[in-house]
Amino acid sequence: MxxxxxxxxxxxxxxxxxxxxxxxxxxxxxxxxxxxxxxxxxxxxxKSEPPPRPWSWLRMSHVDKADRLAELGDWLTQVLFAWPAAQRAILPCWMRHWDVIEELSMLYCCWRTAYLWEEATAGDAAEFLDRWLPGAIARIEVRLRPCGQGHHPDDPRRDDTAALAPVLDELRWL
Structure with missing residues (x-):
């Protein structure tokens, strides 16, 4: 088989x-x-856009510095000076103090993250109000204390546009 x-x-x-x-x-x-x-x-x-990034003043051209400083000045007048403590602490000479500008830039970035970023949460706003705002105001107050320009009234809200204009022109000219 x-x-x-x-x-x-x-x-x-x-x-x-x-x-x-x-x-x-x-x-x-x-x-x-x-x-x-x-x-x-x-x-x-x-996901939407990433959170706002802080500014690097050292890497900016003079024209960019002037533009960012103008943006910062507008934000101070329109937003930050709504807090009387901020208006009292931030003296009119702030734009001549780069350490204060750095502090305000950081605070502005934190505010933009808390209030303008699409993915912001109530916790971001709470952290801005509870941590970043009071801390920055306290540090700025200490840094500007030697200027000794005295008390600034709580009302009306201060507008530093006129004082800022020559500084912006000077930066743009450089």
Missing amino acids: TSTPSGSGQGGDASAEIIADLAAELEQLAGVVAGLAAAPPPSKAA
């Missing part, structure tokens, strides 16, 4: 068919994985 490969042949054909089906599925899955790897993760795609 001779053994016929028909029994093993049928099993071999079935195995070959299963392997071919698995190879086709594997190829399809590889395509899906490649597509997923190329696409950004859902959490990254849904």
